[in-house]
Amino acid sequence: MIDSILDFDHASGCTQTRHADNLIATNRANDWALKWIIETHVHADHLSAAPYLAQQLGGKIAIGANISSVQEVFGKIFNAGTEFEMDGSQFDRLFADGDCFAIGNLDAVVMHTPGHTPACVTYVIGDAAFIGDTLFMPDFGTARADFPGGSATDLYNSIQRILALPDTTRLFLCHDYKTATRDTLKDRKIMRNFGEELLEASKAPPASRPQAFSAVRTAHDLVVEACHNEFSKKTMRVVQGLSRRFWIFHMKKEDFNIAAELHARLLLDVANGDTTAAISASNALGDYLEEFARETKEWK
Structure with missing residues (x-):
């Protein structure tokens, strides 16, 4: 005992x-x-x-x-x-x-x-x-x-x-017990490692459109899960509606670097448990996705 x-x-x-x-x-x-x-x-x-x-x-x-x-x-x-x-x-x-x-x-x-x-x-x-x-x-x-x-x-x-x-x-x-959806240390390491790789990749043109799509799609899925698990409603903006759109298909090759960097920074902030920085990064990503959606699709 x-x-x-x-x-x-x-x-x-x-x-x-x-x-x-x-x-x-x-x-x-x-x-x-x-x-x-x-x-x-x-x-x-x-x-x-x-x-x-x-x-x-x-x-x-x-x-x-x-x-x-x-x-x-x-x-x-x-x-x-x-x-x-x-x-x-x-x-x-x-x-x-x-x-x-x-x-x-x-x-x-x-x-x-x-x-x-x-x-x-x-x-x-x-x-x-x-x-x-x-x-x-x-x-x-x-x-x-x-x-x-x-x-x-x-x-x-x-x-x-x-x-x-x-x-x-x-x-x-001894205090503050784990919630059912809380990320583990392993989850955070995955987020941190992928975020660091994605941030580095965002500094150079993507090798190909399929490769860029795969990276940003994976990053967005991690972001959605991380926001649900770590910060609940505090960083939920990026998962409201936009995550269910196929907005990545409308993205030009040169735009992937911006999306990659924004996703990477949010992943790293979540992995580090920095709520304030994660909210700021979430808002930056949300602003970008909303503006991109306005330019590529009609609002209904």
């Missing part, structure tokens, strides 16, 4: 175990043997249910080895006193970068990914990576790095490590 929580009632100041009890019930119903109860980091926005789960089901509680530095910082802030041990001894195991452990037949690898806190770790298990509060969905970007011991530089470097994982890696986040 990863990053479990206790329920906290702000009005009464009391904790409950409703969510943890659901986990326990599911575990017992499936007759699972709980081996690990792991934390990606110390959470400032909720209390961990790890001790309660271990009491009910067994299992070892583990966290990143740098937890001692976090305990030292927050121990002083909250005046924890001399009785509070600041060496991580409350946990059964402290994971270092590169440590491996088994979950049944699955091998898990620990990546030290500090920045949000000094003790943040990512657990790579099969094709899944549990990244804690390191990276959020594009709407919110990254975790904050202004907590004591946090570091924006460390956070940047940690994100680069996560992004270097295979394209097929599924990222499980």
Whole structure:
């Protein structure tokens, strides 16, 4: 179990175990043997249910080895006193970068990914990576790095490590869950690579009309999908009506460079998660397509 929580009632100041009890019930119903109860980091926005789960089901509680530095910082802030041990001894195991452990037949690898806190770790298990509060969905970007011991530089470097994982890696986040249509890192790489190639190609005359048609048609299809998936109604202009017209058939060979550049810039902005730039690029492409449509077809 990863990053479990206790329920906290702000009005009464009391904790409950409703969510943890659901986990326990599911575990017992499936007759699972709980081996690990792991934390990606110390959470400032909720209390961990790890001790309660271990009491009910067994299992070892583990966290990143740098937890001692976090305990030292927050121990002083909250005046924890001399009785509070600041060496991580409350946990059964402290994971270092590169440590491996088994979950049944699955091998898990620990990546030290500090920045949000000094003790943040990512657990790579099969094709899944549990990244804690390191990276959020594009709407919110990254975790904050202004907590004591946090570091924006460390956070940047940690994100680069996560992004270097295979394209097929599924990222499980602690906040802002993935929507049904959200693009994956692999989708974004496809958009970025194609956008860069198309932008470079737009600087020279197309080799042939069929080749130019293929490139711009592919780019437009990617743009339509990207706008639907990433920005919803914010960049929907290019998909309203114009995407259903066969406007490319009316395009002269020399006009493909303009269309290619406009599509490429929008693809790159979407791939980079830049909403403001994507809206601007979408409007530029929309203006171009509308003007082109006026010149080549009668409006009905």
